[in-house]
Amino acid sequence: xxxxxxxxxxxxxxxxxxxxxxxxxxxxxxxxxxxxxxxxxxxxxxxxxxxxxxxxxxxxxxxxxxxxxxxxxxxxxxxxxxxxxxxxxxxxxxxxxxxxxxxxxxxxxxxxxxxxxxxxxxxxxxxxxxxxxxxxxxxxxxxxxxxxxxxxxxxxxxxxxxxxxxxxxxxxxxxxxxxxxxxxxxxxxxxxxxxxxxxxxxxxxxxxxxxxxxxxxxxxxxxxxxxxxxxxxxxxxxxxxxxxxxxxxxxxxxxxxxxxxxxxxxxxxxxxxxxxxxxxxxxxxxxxxxxxxxxxxxxxxxxxxxxxxxxxxxxxxxxxxxxxxxxxxxxxxxxxxxxxxxxxxxxxxxxxxxxxxxxxxxxxxxxxxxxxxxxxxxxxxxxxxxxxxxxxxxxxxxxxxxxxxxxxxxxxxxxxxxxxxxxxxxxxxxxxxxxxxxxxxxxxxxxxxxx
Amino acid sequence: xxxxxxxxxxxxxxxxxxxxxxxxxxxxxxxxxxxxxxxxxxxxxxxxxxxxxxxxxxxxxxxxxxxxxxxxxxxxxxxxxxxxxxxxxxxxxxxxxxxxxxxxxxxxxxxxxxxxxxxxxxxxxxxxxxxxxxxxxxxxxxxxxxxxxxxxxxxxxxxxxxxxxxxxxxxxxxxxxxxxxxxxxxxxxxxxxxxxxxxxxxxxxxxxxxxxxxxxxxxxxxxxxxxxxxxxxxxxxxxxxxxxxxxxxxxxxxxxxxxxxxxxxxxxxxxxxxxxxxxxxxxxxxxxxxxxxxxxxxxxxxxxxxxxxxxxxxxxxxxxxxxxx
Numbered sequence: 001x002x003x004x005x006x007x008x009x010x011x012x013x014x015x016x017x018x019x020x021x022x023x024x025x026x027x028x029x030x031x032x033x034x035x036x037x038x039x040x041x042x043x044x045x046x047x048x049x050x051x052x053x054x055x056x057x058x059x060x061x062x063x064x065x066x067x068x069x070x071x072x073x074x075x076x077x078x079x080x081x082x083x084x085x086x087x088x089x090x091x092x093x094x095x096x097x098x099x100x101x102x103x104x105x106x107x108x109x110x111x112x113x114x115x116x117x118x119x120x121x122x123x124x125x126x127x128x129x130x131x132x133x134x135x136x137x138x139x140x141x142x143x144x145x146x147x148x149x150x151x152x153x154x155x156x157x158x159x160x161x162x163x164x165x166x167x168x169x170x171x172x173x174x175x176x177x178x179x180x181x182x183x184x185x186x187x188x189x190x191x192x193x194x195x196x197x198x199x200x201x202x203x204x205x206x207x208x209x210x211x212x213x214x215x216x217x218x219x220x221x222x223x224x225x226x227x228x229x230x231x232x233x234x235x236x237x238x239x240x241x242x243x244x245x246x247x248x249x250x251x252x253x254x255x256x257x258x259x260x261x262x263x264x265x266x267x268x269x270x271x272x273x274x275x276x277x278x279x280x281x282x283x284x285x286x287x288x289x290x291x292x293x294x295x296x297x298x299x300x301x302x303x304x305x306x307x308x309x310x311x312x313x314x315x316x317x318x319x320x321x322x323x324x325x326x327x328x329x330x331x332x333x334x335x336x337x338x339x340x341x342x343x344x345x346x347x348x349x350x351x352x353x354x355x356x357x358x359x360x361x362x363x364x365x366x367x368x369x370x371x372x373x374x375x376x377x378x379x380x381x382x383x384x385x386x387x388x389x390x391x392x393x394x395x396x397x398x399x400x401x402x403x404x405x406x407x408x409x410x411x412x413x414x415x416x417x418x419x420x421x422x423x424x425x426x427x428x429x430x431x432x433x434x435x436x437x438x439x440x441x442x443x444x445x446x447x448x449x450x451x
Numbered sequence: 452x453x454x455x456x457x458x459x460x461x462x463x464x465x466x467x468x469x470x471x472x473x474x475x476x477x478x479x480x481x482x483x484x485x486x487x488x489x490x491x492x493x494x495x496x497x498x499x500x501x502x503x504x505x506x507x508x509x510x511x512x513x514x515x516x517x518x519x520x521x522x523x524x525x526x527x528x529x530x531x532x533x534x535x536x537x538x539x540x541x542x543x544x545x546x547x548x549x550x551x552x553x554x555x556x557x558x559x560x561x562x563x564x565x566x567x568x569x570x571x572x573x574x575x576x577x578x579x580x581x582x583x584x585x586x587x588x589x590x591x592x593x594x595x596x597x598x599x600x601x602x603x604x605x606x607x608x609x610x611x612x613x614x615x616x617x618x619x620x621x622x623x624x625x626x627x628x629x630x631x632x633x634x635x636x637x638x639x640x641x642x643x644x645x646x647x648x649x650x651x652x653x654x655x656x657x658x659x660x661x662x663x664x665x666x667x668x669x670x671x672x673x674x675x676x677x678x679x680x681x682x683x684x685x686x687x688x689x690x691x692x693x694x695x696x697x698x699x700x701x702x703x704x705x706x707x708x709x710x711x712x713x714x715x716x717x718x719x720x721x722x723x724x725x726x727x728x729x730x731x732x733x734x735x736x737x738x739x740x741x742x743x744x745x746x747x748x749x750x751x752x753x754x755x756x757x758x759x760x761x762x763x764x765x766x767x768x769x770x771x772x773x774x775x776x
Contacts, residue, residue, distance in 0.1 A: 083734050086508055108737055112509035193609065206704060206717070271616035272595030276705045408507075412736045415715075419529070422719045426618070438528065445526050449505050449518075449738065 039071035042346045047080040047088075048099030049333075055079070057367045061360045065353045072346050085338065089114050094338035096347040099151065103139055103331045103403065104411035108450075110142035111408050115336035117145040121348045131356060133396065136373045139331050139403035149355035152370035153332030154294045155392040155401065156214050158316065162309040164289040173313035175325045177218075177245060180290075180316040184253045187289035194261075196254060196269040199282075201290040203249050204266055205421040208276050210292045212417045213404060215242060217329040218317055223404045223413060229447065233417060234433075234440035241318065243424055243432055250425065263427045279304045295392035299369030312391040314398075327400030332370060371396045408450035413443050502743035512740060519744035530745070532720050533728040536622065540724065541689035544626045549681050552633045553674070556640035570641065577634030585698040588628050589615055615703050618719040625695055625722075636681050643677035644670065675768045683760055690753045693726040700727070725749055 050058045055078035062074040077095070082102050088094045098115070109115035121127065129137060129146075136150040160173055168187055174180040184200030191197045205212050216223075219242040222232040233239050247259055254269075255262020274280025274287070277300070283291040284305040292315055301308050314326045335354055337347045354360060361377035364370065366384040371392055377383065378393060385393065395401055407413060420439050423429035477484070502519055504512035523530045559570055576584070591597050592614035603611040612620040651669045660668070671678075697715065700722045704714030715731050716723030729749065733742030 086737070090508065108507060108509055112507065114509040208705065267617070268594070268610070268613065271613040272593075273705075410736060412738075415731075415736075419716065419720055422717075426719060428618075428719065441526065442528070445522055446736075446738070449515075449522075449741070450507060 041071050041073070042343050043073045043075055044097060044343055044346055044350055045095035046074050046076045046097045046099070046350070047085060047095040048076065048078055049081055049101045050078045050099070054368050058364070061354070061363065064357065064360060065350060068353070069346075069349060072349070074350065086114065089338050089340060092340055094340045096337065096341045096343045097335060097350050098338050099333060099335045100148075101333055102411070103334060104406070104414070106140065106148060106334065107142045107406040107408045108410050109336065110145040110147040110406075111450075113145075113147075114339055115147040116339055116341070116344065117147050118149065118337070118348070118351070119146055122146065125348075125352075127352065131374050131376065133373070133375060133378075135330055135396070135402050139406070140334055142406045142408075148334040148336040149351055150373040151333045151335045151354050152361065152364055152368070153330055153373050153396060154296065155371050155395040156209060156292060156294050156315065156329040157391050157395050158290060158313045159283055159293050159297060159310055160290045160313070161283070161286065162311050164286075173311070174316045175314075176319045176322055177249075177316050178319050181249055181252055184249075184290070188253060194265065196265050198286070199266075199269055199288045200253060201292075202266070202270060202282075202288055203246055203253075204270055204425050205418060207270055207273065208282075208291065209294055211414070212421050213414055214292055214315075214329040215246075217327075217402065217404065218315055218321075219245075220321060220324070221404075224407060228405060228407060229451075231413065231440040231443035231447070233413075233443065234436045239436060240432060243421070243436075245318070246425060260427050263425060267426055283310075284308060295371055295389060296369050298386065298388045298392075310388065312388045314391065314395055324400045326394065327398045327402075328395040329403070330371075330396050330401045331403035332373070407447060409443070409446045412446050416442050416446075498743040498746055500743075501740050502747050504740040504743075506738075506740035506743075508737045508739050515740070519741050520748075523741070523744060523748065529720075529723065529728055532716075533723050533725045536721065536723055537690060537692070537725040540622055540625060540692060541686055543622075544629050545682065545685035545689055547626060548629050548633055548636060548685060549678060551630050552636035552640050552681065553644075553678075555633060555637045556644050559637070559641055560644050570638070574634035574638055577632045579632065581694040582698045584628060584632060585695040586702060588624060588631075589699055589702045592624055592627075615699050615722075616718055618721040621699070621703075621718055621721045625692075625699070628695060636685075639677055639681065640674065643674040647673040672769045673771070676770055679760075679764045679768045683757060686756055686760065687753055690749060690756075691726050692724050693730065696722045696724050696727050697730070 046062075048055075048058065055076075058078070059076050062076060065074060066072065080098075082100055082105050085094070085098050085100070100109075110117070122129070132150060136153060137146075140146065140148040140150050158173060164187055165171070165173075168183075170183055170186065174183045180201065184203075187198070187200035188196060189198040202208075202210060203215075204210065205215060216239070219238045221238040221242065222236045224230065225232050225235075250262040250266060251257055251259040253262065254265045273282055274285055279285075281297075281300070281304075282288045283293065283297070284301060286308075298312070301310065315328055317324050317327070335351055337344055337351060341347050356374055356376075358374065358376045358380055359382075361372040361374060362380045362382045365372040365377065366382075369389065372378055372380075372383065378397065383393075417439050420429060420435045424432070424435065429435050501512055503514060503516055505515050505518075506512035555573055559566060559573065579587075592599050594600050594611065594613045594616055597614075599614070600611040612623070614624045615621045647670060651673070652665055655665045655669060700717045701714050703722075704717035715727055715735075725745070726749070729742050729745045732738045732745060
């Protein structure tokens, strides 16, 4: 019997050893590739999340890179999410360069070393970080590691239907949340049974880009304590202010003063929403008069609803933050070199090219309709700027615009808070203080595990 | 001496033969043994080990003892929410599916003509890929565009259900999806029903038994092994429910696969089933240690339920000619 247990223990120990043998050493200091003499041909594997039309456009950018570095060929693969990238890193067969849409994973990528810290390369080559707006640098680093560079970004603002504004005699977009409530009330149309036929604006988290992240930034919320070790969701009064404002807004705009009536009407209205990335999008269809959305919507409208008479503006801010009007939630695509890349030096060349080449960034901005992420590209005369798109360039450059603090738990903080927010706005969670405390406790538990 | 030597030969020969026979058996079994060791035993032991570690996939696992189990039992409301949702779908969905499968199979024993066509038609939905079927149901049951609510509206229903978009009705949508794809269970019940000896019904007719009495005292006992099989499989699949809930939640929330974590469980956590939560923790939040602990809890619960069902089945499952009990 004893022998049997020993055998089981031995197998367990063997498995445990096999499982823990994955840690990597940091490797030698980087050495730049020789730029003189004959170069050995190198093929860089590039994995990214682009798909479809955007992938085709993205793949065009490598022509310029190959002209500049003729011995390097880039093999680009699209439709690759972070899960696949992480699996490849763990298996020891990663690509050379990776691109991710999930900005929240920066904390895990940087702190684990899964994405290499680019500081040694930058210091060696005198790479100038001041060519990026400060906000873009803030969201591409974590814990002292600059493990990613920005490659285009998103900015969020207010879209409004000009025809509906004119019909209602409204001449200017709202700049504060109390103005937003007034305008929303004027533009909301109810059916004979009290249901919402057209919403002025939908202020429910989970509706398209209206999330705890985008709305929280308008209130200037803190997600974490200063040292990043604890959730600030139960401490920061800005969170309470946001949730209480939302409740008042729902009661006032949709419920004729009664929150639950408004919440029920809103739930039914949101349930009928059209797909965000199709012609059935509520704003494009005229089902809502205003909406919080990203700059890419300008491209969708140009493509799918060219006759829509619309304008854009920064999203309104709380009345006590009126001086911050013009700011907004920003954050976008990131690129980096995974641990174990076979060609890190060539990968670094590609990374620099993608992150800083003005023509490349302008080309992508003009085609994919994202905001370019260098000062030079933002000022480029080749940038195709419509008045609607200009709003988002301005939001990105506003000193108050930012992305939330990163942490080592990725987007788990948003997921946890979003769950509470969904119950809060539906009226099934009624104790705000207790709810926020529980969210904070859950996040703290996860932070402790990730430390 | 000669006798002793002869006795030695007698003793050795069977041992060699047994060894050779054993090796032959092992040789033939080796593909299964290799598959079992590398594809089942090794991952299971790995996950058991990970369940005692802090393992974020990107860095080496770190031993933390029972901390994952303590957290999930004492500090994680999503764990209990996932348990509640999973128990609901099993408690409501499995019996309804079995009842509907029996009813459909019984209907298909009736027609004299075209029975093969009807059987094929009823069986076809179960051939649909789960993800495609789930997406189709989201469209059909869409509160604004979907034909179901439009028909309900035409019949004067003022506030038809929000189906997958409402926390109170979303799980019912999944139950309807399961009932629509009942063909796999139906075909087994059909075989069971056709296997019931006709003499038993004839004897009951002579005794003057009603239709219900014949169903209750002949049909049900005779197909009880099939009911038991369906119940067991249904409960185990219920614990593992993933694809449909995942696809529906992403479609309803409008989340892409890249930001799937934000959408799972939508609306309001009503679609957060155990396997969905396990996936979210392991592959979207990269908490592989915690997800492994969830997997072992799921394994334990499923095992206890299975054993309880097997034990309880001795009271109500009747095998013709005795059979295994």
